[in-house]
Amino acid sequence: MTQYHITLEEGVVRNLLMGDEVDKILRNIMEQLLNQFLEARSTDICGAELYEQSEERSAYRNGYRERSLVTRFGKIELLVPRVRGHSALTEGFIEKYKRSEQALIAGIAEMVVSGVSTRKVDDVAQALFGMSISKSQVSRICGVLDPIVNEFRDRPLDEYYPFMIVDAMYLKVREDSRVVSKALYVAIGINTMGYREILGFSVMDKETKESYAGFFEGLNRRGLGKIDLCVSDDHTGLVTAFKEKFLGASWQRCQTHFSRNMLDKTPKKHWPEVKERLKEIYTARNLEKAKEYKDEMFERLREIAPKAAELLDEGFDDIAAIFALPAKYRTKLRTSNLIERMNEELRRRERPIRIFTNEASVLRILGTVIMEIHEKWKVSKLEFDMKEYFDHISSISQLDAAEKGGGVEEAA
Numbered sequence: 534m535t536q537y538h539i540t541l542e543e544g545v546v547r548n549l550l551m552g553d554e555v556d557k558i559l560r561n562i563m564e565q566l567l568n569q570f571l572e573a574r575s576t577d578i579c580g581a582e583l584y585e586q587s588e589e590r591s592a593y594r595n596g597y598r599e600r601s602l603v604t605r606f607g608k609i610e611l612l613v614p615r616v617r618g619h620s621a622l623t624e625g626f627i628e629k630y631k632r633s634e635q636a637l638i639a640g641i642a643e644m645v646v647s648g649v650s651t652r653k654v655d656d657v658a659q660a661l662f663g664m665s666i667s668k669s670q671v672s673r674i675c676g677v678l679d680p681i682v683n684e685f686r687d688r689p690l691d692e693y694y695p696f697m698i699v700d701a702m703y704l705k706v707r708e709d710s711r712v713v714s715k716a717l718y719v720a721i722g723i724n725t726m727g728y729r730e731i732l733g734f735s736v737m738d739k740e741t742k743e744s745y746a747g748f749f750e751g752l753n754r755r756g757l758g759k760i761d762l763c764v765s766d767d768h769t770g771l772v773t774a775f776k777e778k779f780l781g782a783s784w785q786r787c788q789t790h791f792s793r794n795m796l797d798k799t800p801k802k803h804w805p806e807v808k809e810r811l812k813e814i815y816t817a818r819n820l821e822k823a824k825e826y827k828d829e830m831f832e833r834l835r836e837i838a839p840k841a842a843e844l845l846d847e848g849f850d851d852i853a854a855i856f857a858l859p860a861k862y863r864t865k866l867r868t869s870n871l872i873e874r875m876n877e878e879l880r881r882r883e884r885p886i887r888i889f890t891n892e893a894s895v896l897r898i899l900g901t902v903i904m905e906i907h908e909k910w911k912v913s914k915l916e917f918d919m920k921e922y923f924d925h926i927s928s929i930s931q932l933d934a935a936e937k938g939g940g941v942e943e944a945a
Contacts, residue, residue, distance in 0.1 A: 564609040575614035593617050679893070682900035685907075690732060690756040694722035695922065697732065698872045699765045699775070701740055702879065704895060705888045712888055716740050717879075717895060718748050719903070721872050722760075727917040729871065731907040732757065734900065736892045745774035753778065761926075762854065764869050766790040786851035787869040788815050794848075798841040799834075807834075807841065815867060820856035824849075859925050862917060871916075875906055 572583075575594060581587040583594065595615040601608055701716040716739060720732040733752050737744040745768075760782045763775050767786050775784060792811055799807050810830040817823035827849050834842035855867045865871060882902050889895045 568612055571613055575616050578616050678897050678901050685904050692756055693759040694724055695761045696723040697760045697763045698869050700869055700872045702876050707890055727915040727919045729910040729916050731903050734903055736895050740768055740770055742770035742773050745771045749774055749778040764866055783854045785854040788852050789868040791852050795841050798844055799838040803837050823853055859921050
C-alpha cells in the first residue's frame with residue numbers, strides 16, 4: 534500500500550493541544566491533510582514532483598480546481614490538482630462526498646417541507662456543517678423536488694370519481710419585487726373503491742370562472758370525465774365552471790359555509806336559534822322533512838332577519854342536493870370538511886415560510902406535502918363503503934328506465 538508523509542503546521546498542533554474550538558481545529562487539520570494527500574497522489578500519478586525534470590514522468594499537471602467538501606467537522610476547501618489524462622485523482626472520498634452532499638440536500642428539502650423555517654435550516658447547517666445557507670440556496674436545493682411533484686401533478690386519473698371536493702386557499706407570494714396574494718386550488722376525489730385521492734392542485738392569481746375552467750380542463754385532460762356530486766363553497770366562478778365541465782353532475786353547497794353566510798345576515802342575539810333550526814334541516818331524515826323545517830324557519834326569519842330568510846329561500850336547493858344520497862353518505866359530504874382538514878395541514882407547513890419566493894416554490898413545497906397526504910390516504914381505511922351507493926344509483930337507473938319504457942316489467 535502506498536504511504537504518504539503528511540506534515541502539520543506548528544500553530545495547528547499547538548491549537549489542538551491548547552485550544553478550545555476543537556471542531557474548528559480538526560477542520561483545519563483535515564483541510565491540510567487532504568490537500569497534502571491530493572498533492573502527494575498527483576505526484577505519484579505523474580511520477581515526478583511539481584516542476585521536476587524526470588525521465589520517469591508519466592503525466593503532467595494542468596493547474597488546480599477548487600472544490601468544497603462538507604465533512605462532519607464542517608466545510609473545508611480543497612485544491613484538487615488537475616492531471617492530464619487522469620480523472621480519477623479524487624476517486625474514493627470525493628464519491629463519498631457526493632453521497633453526503635445528496636444526503637444534505639435531501640435533509641434540507643425534508644426540513645423545509647416539514648415546516649422548518651429558513652432561519653432554523655441555516656442554524657442546523659451552521660451547527661452540523663459549519664456553513665451558512667441563504668433563502669435562495671434553500672430554494673435551489675429544494676428544486677430537486679420539482680420533477681417528482683410535476684410527475685404527480687401530471688399522472689393519469691381514473692375516468693370516474695363519484696364524489697369531488699374543491700377548495701382554494703390564499704398564500705403570499707413574491708412577484709416582480711412585490712408580495713401578492715395567490716390562490717392554491719385543490720381538488721380531492723372519492724374513487725369507486727371509497728378511498729380519498731388528491732386529484733389535482735394549481736396556483737392561480739385569483740378565483741375566476743376562467744381560472745376554474747382551466748383547472749377542471751386540466752383534470753379532464755388527465756382522464757377525469759365523470760363526477761356525480763361536487764362539494765364546495767358557493768363561489769360563482771367555481772360553480773359555473775364546474776357545471777359547464779361536468780354536465781349532469783350535482784353540486785352541493787358546503788353547509789358550514791352556508792351557516793356562516795346565514796349568521797352574517799342575522800342579528801347576533803338570534804344566532805343560537807338560527808343554528809338550531811339549520812341543524813334540523815341539515816340532519817332531516819329525508820328531503821321532504823328538510824323542506825318542512827325550511828318552510829318553518831323561513832316564516833320565523835321573515836320576522837327577525839329578512840335578508841337571512843331570502844338567503845335561505847334562494848340557497849335551499851343547493852344545500853339540499855345531499856338528500857339524493859343514502860343517509861350514510863350525507864354527514865361527510867354535506868360540507869367541505871374532508872378538504873378543510875387537509876388545508877389545516879398545509880397551513881401548518883406554510884406558516885413558518887410566510888412568503889413564498891415564487892409560484893414554483895408553492896408547488897414544490899406544498900405539492901410535496903400534498904403528495905405525502907395522498908400517500909397516507911392510499912393506505913388508510915376506507916372513507917366510504919361504496920356498495921350501498923352503487924346499489925342506490927342502480928335502482929334509480931332501473932326506475933328511470935321503467936318510466937321511459939312504460940313500466941317496471943317492460944323495462945326489465
